[in-house]
Amino acid sequence: MGEFDLIKQYFTSQAPQQDLGPGDDCALIHVGTERLAVTKDLLLEGRHFFADVDPYRLGHKALAVNLSDLAAMSAQPTACFLGLAIAQAQPRWLQAFSQGFMDLARQFNCPLQGGDTCASQQGVIISVTCMGTLPLTVTAPLRSGAQVGDDIWLSGQLGGAHLALTLLQKAQQAPLSDRDKQTLQACRDALELPQPQVALGLQLRNIAHAMIDISDGLLQDLNHILQASHVGARLFEAKLPVIPELQTAETAFRRQAVFNGGDVYQLCFTAAAHDRPKLEALAQANQLHLSRIGSIMTSSGIELIDQHGQAFELAVSGFNHFK
Ligand code: ADP
Numbered sequence: 001m002g003e004f005d006l007i008k009q010y011f012t013s014q015a016p017q018q019d020l021g022p023g024d025d026c027a028l029i030h031v032g033t034e035r036l037a038v039t040k041d042l043l044l045e046g047r048h049f050f051a052d053v054d055p056y057r058l059g060h061k062a063l064a065v066n067l068s069d070l071a072a073m074s075a076q077p078t079a080c081f082l083g084l085a086i087a088q089a090q091p092r093w094l095q096a097f098s099q100g101f102m103d104l105a106r107q108f109n110c111p112l113q114g115g116d117t118c119a120s121q122q123g124v125i126i127s128v129t130c131m132g133t134l135p136l137t138v139t140a141p142l143r144s145g146a147q148v149g150d151d152i153w154l155s156g157q158l159g160g161a162h163l164a165l166t167l168l169q170k171a172q173q174a175p176l177s178d179r180d181k182q183t184l185q186a187c188r189d190a191l192e193l194p195q196p197q198v199a200l201g202l203q204l205r206n207i208a209h210a211m212i213d214i215s216d217g218l219l220q221d222l223n224h225i226l227q228a229s230h231v232g233a234r235l236f237e238a239k240l241p242v243i244p245e246l247q248t249a250e251t252a253f254r255r256q257a258v259f260n261g262g263d264v265y266q267l268c269f270t271a272a273a274h275d276r277p278k279l280e281a282l283a284q285a286n287q288l289h290l291s292r293i294g295s296i297m298t299s300s301g302i303e304l305i306d307q308h309g310q311a312f313e314l315a316v317s318g319f320n321h322f323k
């Protein structure tokens, strides 16, 4: 049983009718005349981060991955809560971790308003809950909102986090070559200091039909949209925004990094073809990378098209606990 079947079988709850329960990037809870978007992510030492990761960066990332889910719901961040379990209270580590967390919280106007702290016997465990608002006048860009004929868009660039992770794993076996060190330096921020696309998420209100952040890899996360919307997709490899460090890499590795690499925290969304000029103008005005990478089809699954217009196969192997 994979992660997503497990959630479906045991934790599909009956949310009140007007609300949105488990299954999307955030839950949506009606409070008076407002909607609260709420999300929670768990980060485990050895699973989501190396034990010796820079604590400032860890604090940043723990909040960033949650803000990214708010961005994918077009929500405006309002508050966050921090659950933290650590083996020992080391002041230097705590100082840096909290600084990384607080700096990002300040940047996004999302103050820390509570949490819980425990001693851990299993390394560091971090659980952050984030909430934001989504006015009733905005159609939530749910995973189920994609429509046949929509364009598929992607913000940012692909491959950096996967390449950095691969190099950090390699460095645990043997010292890196100078060339690998340089490459790691160029792409390490993508893995350790992801910038949540909150501003873009807000600008896409009432433009994006369906939206997700690709924390678990492009193919796997796009598949969540396709399954929820009962549609298929065609993706053009030549249109994918690939980081320069991967452009000369071996095809199999590049494809794995680009299509299945996780920890991206960019937004993948679908929008009507008539909104192309609006999106191109938005990208230009904000100096953003926005790539139109494919379209939504009546078929099911994802059809991948290479540079020569030929279809090719690639297994979906994004992040899935228990699989
Ligand atoms: P994301 O990658 O956007 O954080 P996930 O893939 O982790 O989302 O989770 C998919 C959906 O399943 C989310 O709506 C999440 O809230 C829900 N979910 C995950 N674990 C649980 C759980 N233990 N109980 C209830 N809902 C859960």
Ligand code: MG
Pocket: 025, 068, 069, 072, 212, 213, 214, 215
């Ligand atoms: Mg998400």
